[in-house]
Amino acid sequence: MKTSEIDILLVPGWQNSGPDHWQSRWERNLKTARRVIQEDWDNPDVEAWGDRMAKFASGATQPVVAVAHSLGVPALIFAADKLKRSGVIGAFLVAPADVDYAHYWPDTGGRRWPPDKGPRGFETMPERRLPFPAHLVVANNDLYCSYARAEHFAKAWGATLSDAGESGHINITSGHGPWPEGLLQFGQFLKTLG
Incomplete structure (x- = not known):
């Protein structure tokens, strides 16, 4: 499949993705991409x-x-059955935030997890098999999820896994505004879908 043959659903994490984040760039540059807008980021x-x-x-x-x-x-893993019923045929997962080890996360924009009102439903990581193909991209030095944990999650979710090297959390802080390697991996993942 090509990007023109699918609708791309961008799912940012806590506090959304800023304007220079690779997800925001994909939203601007890929014609079929649109971001999920949460009521409370x-x-x-x-x-x-x-x-x-x-x-x-x-x-x-x-x-x-x-x-x-x-x-x-x-969030996507928890909602996988709803998403399958809504037309999702695959998931490209990048740098998961491992909530089981949130006490090790660095602050984000001067804020620490859990948020003020508490993480309703995000108290533990989901470990269920996804009802559609998935690919997981994780750095081996991500402070939000260890590579060993990512390997465990990939197996539990039925996802293929790739090591992004020393890329941190694959966000602006780690130098990933434009993320051409990610776009290439996304294209390769789409080819596996048909």
């Missing part, structure tokens, strides 16, 4: 986030491939 609720993802996916006119980053990854 700062105080995530797993059910509300899943419902919003499903709503955005169900409005698509083509098969949907979700592209999740950070806390968007466990």
Whole structure:
């Protein structure tokens, strides 16, 4: 498949992705990409986030491939059945935020996890097999998820896994505004879908 043959559903994590983040760049540069807009980026609720993802996916006119980053990854895993029913045929997962080890996360924009109102539904990482193909990209020095944990999650989710080297959390802080390697991997993943 090509990007023109799918609708790309961008799923940012906690506090959204800023204008220079690779997800924002993909949204601007890939014609079929659109971002899920959550009602509350700062105080995530797993059910509300899943419902919003499903709503955005169900409005698509083509098969949907979700592209999740950070806390968007466990949100997508929790909502996988809803997303499958809404037309999602695959998921490209990048740098998951491992909520089981959130006490080790660095601060984000001067804020620490858990958020003020608490992470409703994000108390533990989901470990269920996905109902569609998935590919997981993780750096071997990500402070939000160890590579060993990522290997465990990939197996549990039924996802293929690639090591992004020493790329941190694959965000602006780690130098990933434009992320051409990610776009290449995304294209390779799409080829496996048909």
